[in-house]
Amino acid sequence: MRRVSTMTGWRVLSALAGLSLFAGLSGIAAAAETAGSIPDMMVPSATPAHQIFSLTLFVLLITGSIFVVVAGLLTVAIFRFRSRNSGTIVEPPQIYGSTQVELAWTVVPILIVAVLFLTTARIIFAIQDAPKPKNALDVTVVGHQFWWEFRYPSLGIVTANELHVPVSPMDRPQPTFLKLLSADVIHSFWVPQLAGKTDLIPNHANTMWIDPHTPGLYLGQCAQFCGSQHAMMLLRVYVDTPSEYAAWVKNQQKIGVQDPAVAAGRRVFETEACMNCHRVAGTAATGAFGPDLTHLMSRSTIASGATTNTPEHLREWIKDPSHYKDGALMPSMQLNDEQLNQVTAYLETLK
Ligand code: HEC
Ligand SMILES: [Cu+2]
Numbered sequence: 001m002r003r004v005s006t007m008t009g010w011r012v013l014s015a016l017a018g019l020s021l022f023a024g025l026s027g028i029a030a031a032a033e034t035a036g037s038i039p040d041m042m043v044p045s046a047t048p049a050h051q052i053f054s055l056t057l058f059v060l061l062i063t064g065s066i067f068v069v070v071a072g073l074l075t076v077a078i079f080r081f082r083s084r085n086s087g088t089i090v091e092p093p094q095i096y097g098s099t100q101v102e103l104a105w106t107v108v109p110i111l112i113v114a115v116l117f118l119t120t121a122r123i124i125f126a127i128q129d130a131p132k133p134k135n136a137l138d139v140t141v142v143g144h145q146f147w148w149e150f151r152y153p154s155l156g157i158v159t160a161n162e163l164h165v166p167v168s169p170m171d172r173p174q175p176t177f178l179k180l181l182s183a184d185v186i187h188s189f190w191v192p193q194l195a196g197k198t199d200l201i202p203n204h205a206n207t208m209w210i211d212p213h214t215p216g217l218y219l220g221q222c223a224q225f226c227g228s229q230h231a232m233m234l235l236r237v238y239v240d241t242p243s244e245y246a247a248w249v250k251n252q253q254k255i256g257v258q259d260p261a262v263a264a265g266r267r268v269f270e271t272e273a274c275m276n277c278h279r280v281a282g283t284a285a286t287g288a289f290g291p292d293l294t295h296l297m298s299r300s301t302i303a304s305g306a307t308t309n310t311p312e313h314l315r316e317w318i319k320d321p322s323h324y325k326d327g328a329l330m331p332s333m334q335l336n337d338e339q340l341n342q343v344t345a346y347l348e349t350l351k
Contacts, residue, residue, distance in 0.1 A: 039219045041192035046168075047175075047211040048127050048195040055123050059116060066112070127196070130175075130209060137165060137176045143187030143200035143222065145329055146229035147291055147304040157252040158279070160291035161304045162236045166245040167215045175211040185227065191220030191237050199224060212239040221305075228327035234305030252295055255282035256350055265346025268339045277330070280350060290330060296350045303328060315344040 044053040081092075095101060141163075142149040150159050165176040180189055182200040189208065190197040198208040212218070222233035240248060258266065266283070269275060275285030281294040296302075300309055306324040307313045313324070319340055321328040335343065 039190075039192045039221070044193055045212060045214050045216075045218070046194040047213075048209070049193055051123050051127065052196050055120060058119060062112065062116060132177055132209070133173060133175065135174050136209070137174065138179070139163065139165070139176055140179045140181060141189060141200065143180070143182040143184075143189070143226070143233075145184050145227045146222070146233040146325070146327075148189075148222075148233070148235060149183075149291065155249055155253065157249065158292040159252060159295065160299070161234070161301065162238060162299045164238045164240055164245060164248050165210065165212065167239050167241055168211045168213060170213055173211060175209045177207060177209045180206040180208065186224050187222045187226050187233070188224035189220070189235070190223035191218050191235060193218050194220075194237060197223045210237070212237075215239045215241050215244070229325050232304060232306050232325050232328075234301075236301065236305065248298070251298060251351070254295075256280070256294065258283070259349045262342070262346040262349050265342035265344070268335065268343040269346055272333045272335060272339070272343070274333070274343070293347065293350055296347055298351065311344055311348060314347055315340050318343060318347075 041049065041053065041056070044050045138152070138154060140151040140153060142151070148161050148163075150161075150163050151157070166174055168174045168176075178189065178198075180198055180200040182202045184202065186202070187200040188197050189200060191210070194210045194212055195208055198206050200206065216239055218237040218239065220235035220237065222230055222235070224230070226233065238248075269278075269280075270284060275283075275287055277287040277290040279286050279288060279292045279294065281292075285293075297309070301307065302309045302314060302317055303321070303325050306328075307317070316323055318333070318335065320332045321330045322332070
């Protein structure tokens with residue numbers, strides 16, 4: 001009777017082990033397939049991310065070896081020394097109070113922890129104390145519930161949710177140094193392929209830097225629970241080639257010409273409270289609670305990646321922000337269809 005129940009136990013156990021192995025493997029396969037399109041810290045492509053990745057591998061190697069040794073000894077003990085129903089129970093030799101054994105299992109773990117601690121500390125300091133080259137770009141990042149503000153003080157640019165930085169060639173590095181601030185609660189800036197996470201804390205400036213060598217789009221997101229739409233606080237970092245970057249800067253510095261064809265929409269914008277929360281350079285709209293809309297059309301997404309920037313989505317967003325982002329801190333201004341069309345047409349000219 002007892003024998004039967006142990007057999008079932010083993011079967012359940014091995015089935016579970018097989019299942020979790022399968023789940024693990026298929027997870028890894030799925031991750032590998034989409035690598036590049038999802039933010040993946042196992043595919044680093046910039047300097048601090050590379051260091052963090054090597055440290056991760058090193059720690060995994062050490063802890064993995066410990067796991068293999070412990071699990072191996074345990075397996076041997078379970079099978080070799082299991083009860084064999086021989087009738088007589090013989091106690092194994094008792095080695096209580098052995099100085100050698102006690103020393104071994106105290107000193108070895110201390111050494112292992114010391115090695116892990118020192119290598120981690122070395123990399124943390126190397127990242128924190130990295131000298132800032134003269135040509136580094138400075139960007140101030142301000143976290144808001146639930147979007148990102150990017151200010152380029154030396155260039156006079158303010159934008160939102162989509163950060164543009166120049167590529168940093170290996171032979172002539174041009175890193176970007178970020179100063180992290182918050183307008184409300186704690187947020188966390190995390191673009192796994194570029195660098196580690198750093199929190200944005202109210203009344204306390206943090207700094208971090210990125211040094212990406214390959215142009216492209218890198219995705220990230222707020223990594224600190226900051227309210228109901230924390231998961232929709234996405235981040236896009238465009239690493240531009242020098243000419244793309246120069247063109248982007250030139251466009252952002254332009255103050256848009258006001259198109260008389262959309263004067264009606266501009267009037268809606270200026271009379272329906274939009275301008276109290278949003279800035280459009282060169283107009284009376286100087287609000288700072290919401291994203292700067294001066295060059296809204298240069299962004300490919302709206303509302304921090306909640307949806308793509310198309311005229312239909314824009315109109316739907318203005319009509320009812322909760323359609324895409326329930327809990328977003330922009331109210332629906334209850335515009336009628338005509339006002340919606342007009343204000344959308346106006347926004348479409350903010351190139
Ligand atoms: C009470 C302040 C407030 C008012 C009033 C307001 N907005 Fe907003 N708006 C916001 C906030 C905050 C966001 C960011 C929401 C988010 O992403 O979570 C936003 C986002 C937007 C965006 C997306 C910008 C981007 O780059 O993601 C557009 C477009 C926009 N608002 C247009 C308007 C228009 C048009 C009006 C007037 C009908 C208006 N807003 C009124 C606060 C406001
Ligand atoms: Cu956040």
